[in-house]
Amino acid sequence: MxxxxxxxxxxxxxxxxxxxxxxxxxxxxxxxxxxxxxxxxxxxxxxxxxxxxxxxxxxxxxxxxxxxxxxxxxxxxxxxxxxxxxxxxxxxxxxxxxxxxxxxxxxxxxxxxxxxxxxxxxxxxxxxxxxxxxxxxxxxxxxxxxxxxxxxxxxxxxxxxxxxxxxxxxxxxxTKLDALIEEVEEIAESGKLAVRALTTLVWAPHHSYSPHWLNFGVFASVCHEVLDWAAAHPAVQVTLRPHPFLFGTLVDREVMAAADLDDWLARWRALPNTSIDSESSSAMIFAQADALLTDGISYLAEWPMAMGKPALFIENPGHWMFSPLGELAEAAAVKVEGVGELEGLLESTPSRAAEISALRDAAMPxxxxxxxxxxxxxxxxxxxxxxxxxxxxxxxxxxxxxxxxxxxxxxxxxxx
CATH class of the missing domain: 3.40.50 (Rossmann fold)
Known part of the structure; x- marks a missing residue:
């Protein structure tokens, strides 16, 4: 042939x-x-x-x-x-x-x-x-x-x-999960990870803000609270990992005015313990983090299967329902009722070992x-x-x- x-x-x-x-x-x-x-x-x-x-x-x-x-x-x-x-x-x-x-x-x-x-x-x-x-x-x-x-x-x-x-x-x-897990393992085995002086929290917000489409995103309602929390907790490095569509959708859907978003971003970048990482691979983001905070969707499943520990899920109660696999991912996460809970959850995160195992069995046959x-x-x-x-x-x-x-x-x- x-x-x-x-x-x-x-x-x-x-x-x-x-x-x-x-x-x-x-x-x-x-x-x-x-x-x-x-x-x-x-x-x-x-x-x-x-x-x-x-x-x-x-x-x-x-x-x-x-x-x-x-x-x-x-x-x-x-x-x-x-x-x-x-x-x-x-x-x-x-x-x-x-x-x-x-x-x-x-x-x-x-x-x-x-x-x-x-x-x-x-x-x-x-x-x-x-x-x-x-x-x-x-x-x-x-x-x-x-x-x-x-x-x-x-x-x-x-x-x-x-x-x-x-x-x-x-x-x-x-294929994405296979690649993610392999890369996380390679990073860990390479010894290239820097010793972290601060606890690192990755914040990964989604871009959906309407009952007409997914409706997981809570960025606009919590961004100022997260900014204030980060400012009050200088011993925690907070890395914002925006969905690729996040900022464009916020403005295009008129969820936030462009000037308000620009002002928030300037204040976020000005803090010594906050950053934005849109360039690194998900594996590198994960490997350098101690915990992940997300409102959905993919990281809710990717983080526990790659890292063996639950994501912190800050939930929009009006989001679309989960699929059968989504329900397993939800069960493998720890729900965060408010930003104020983050400090305690970073000190001691509940185990979801059995739930993560069930998710892995269903998602990676x-x-x-x-x-x-x-x-x-x-x-x-x-x-x-x-x-x-x-x-x-x-x-x-x-x-x-x-x-x-x-x-x-x-x-x-x-x-x-």
Missing amino acids: RKIKVVFLTFYFEAWDALAETHRIMSGDPRFEVTVVAVDRRLTGDEGYGGVADVSAFFDSHGIKHLVNADLTALEPDYIFVNYPWQRNYAPQYRPDKLAAIGRIVYVPYYSLPLVAEPVDGVHPESGFEAIGAHLYTQRMHQLASLVFVQDKFLKDAYGQLPRGNDHVHFVGS FAGEAAERIVAAVVADFAGPDGKGSGSALIDPAAITDLPWELQAGREPLRD
């Missing part, structure tokens, strides 16, 4: 860890011809498409050769790996209908685990919840993917309820093997029914007529 041409299409480099090990394996495998393509993006609050220089700089820093805003048609890929489904953030030439006409889309989720259920109508939480959020498997990128890899058997079952079925969906576990299973599935798909490299058929966008999640009423409109 000829080499399998694979393109990794990336603008969400903040979640490259979802693809990194698969890319590493394929790049060293003579059966594959691998190309990485960095592209512009438009996130919440952005006026236009841009940012590819940051994506490119990220790949340069990791020694990964790549193209910038390349013409995928000219590359003739057999498979196009993506880790991000929301098509509104892609430039038009990289949206799923365009990709499916060029090659087979392979979707590996950018998040570690599907932790949140979804209101039945997507708008009014009081109407009831689906156990698995529809946005996790019914967007256009999901519909047109030739191969999908999921971290949860419940999500695979959800795909099975759709007209297309789930023969193309593979339950492999979480093939611990350390997810990327290898992805590679094997791509090889099998490319071999085709005859085993000679005929490959699976391309998905015909015209044949998938169900209205995708993001185009339903009440969703954010596509803007070109």
